[in-house]
Amino acid sequence: MKHWILGAAVLAAGLIFANSPAGAFPPAAPADPHAVRPVGSPHGPNPLNLTPAQQKKFAALQMKYQPQAIKAIRGAKTSADVRKRLAPLEKKMNTEVMAILTPAQQKKFRALRAEAAMRDKAAAAHAGVAPRK
Helix, strand or coil: CHHHHHHHHHHHHHHHHHCCCCCCCCCCCCCCCCCCCCCCCCCCCCCCCCCHHHHHHHHHHHHHHHHHHHHHHCCCCCHHHHHHHHHHHHHHHHHHHHHHCCHHHHHHHHHHHHHHHHHHHHHHHHHCCCCCC
């Protein structure tokens, strides 16, 4: 049971940050063993062409929401429960993300999220599970 909870915690962190474009969250310092590393992107390391200042803001958001995400999933019994608990956090974070981006970057971000949602849906269909909402 403990292994399932640990797996759910890793999944939860991934759910929050998986829809963020690669490069949005620069890698944390190697000395931080608890840092969440960004997931690679087929669009390259910085598909939104973030400035260094924007990258710092994204890193701050990551550090702000990571503990909240872990706290939100504690006690979750199913993946649906994890998604339900993370939905409000994801909504808040996305609002803050959009405030950091320029209008052109916002458009690209929405396109990348839509593409990721299509991949999630296809993967879920292939695995025979309900896709994330």
